[in-house]
Amino acid sequence: MKSLPQIVEDQVHRWQLQQKEKPQEKAVVPVVTISREPGSGGRIVAQNLAAKLGFEVFHQEVLHEMAKRAEVSDQLLATLDERGLSILEDWISSLVNDRHLWPDQYLRHLMNVIGTIGKHGRAIVVGRGANFVLPPEQRFRVRVTASQRLRIKNVARDFNLSPEEAKGRVIKTESDRKAFIRKYFNADIADPTNYDLVINTETLTIGNAVDVIGAALGCLVECKL
Numbered sequence: 001m002k003s004l005p006q007i008v009e010d011q012v013h014r015w016q017l018q019q020k021e022k023p024q025e026k027a028v029v030p031v032v033t034i035s036r037e038p039g040s041g042g043r044i045v046a047q048n049l050a051a052k053l054g055f056e057v058f059h060q061e062v063l064h065e066m067a068k069r070a071e072v073s074d075q076l077l078a079t080l081d082e083r084g085l086s087i088l089e090d091w092i093s094s095l096v097n098d099r100h101l102w103p104d105q106y107l108r109h110l111m112n113v114i115g116t117i118g119k120h121g122r123a124i125v126v127g128r129g130a131n132f133v134l135p136p137e138q139r140f141r142v143r144v145t146a147s148q149r150l151r152i153k154n155v156a157r158d159f160n161l162s163p164e165e166a167k168g169r170v171i172k173t174e175s176d177r178k179a180f181i182r183k184y185f186n187a188d189i190a191d192p193t194n195y196d197l198v199i200n201t202e203t204l205t206i207g208n209a210v211d212v213i214g215a216a217l218g219c220l221v222e223c224k225l
Helices: 004-021 043-055 060-067 070-077 082-100 105-120 148-161 165-185 208-223
Strands: 031-036 055-060 123-126 141-146 197-200
Touching: 031 043, 031 148, 043 055, 043 123, 043 141, 043 165, 043 197, 043 208, 060 070, 060 105, 070 105, 082 105, 105 123, 165 197, 197 208
Parallel strands: 031 123, 031 141, 055 123, 141 197
Antiparallel strands: none
């Protein structure tokens, strides 16, 4: 596993190269945000979708660590030009006002990190309320779900837990994610109107889910061109 400074350095380098290679082809490609119920397979969907599309994937653990460090937030913001930075600042101010947020230092850094990813595009962002941070023209919001029965079964298998232990883990993780979104974004994580597409992995395989999201994203991009 790479350290956070190495992850950030590599990502900044990639963005700098992309800007040099295609300075005239900066068509905005939406970022796919993935919110998922624990045990639904959302993380695997994100990884497979990123591989299929050639996108970068940012998991919630990396976003969380980035948001905790002011120097990382500043380093990522430095990859934006003056116009991009101004647009991002205006959007965040609008978001804070519209949602009546009381952003502490962590939330401000989190919005800066996710906002910078959104400005560069071509990314899959997992968790941390990214669907509430990015403006409509930069996002495609996906929620991955499944029945609690199946999710408990998946967690028990993946973490070698008893059914009772797996159920406790699922319930706690669900509760923590719901509380995070309520605290920072004044929103209900389970409200389907907060998403553009809801995927049930009890009905669709992971491969099917990836294909559906990819097709929907392709249609969205065509409509924007």
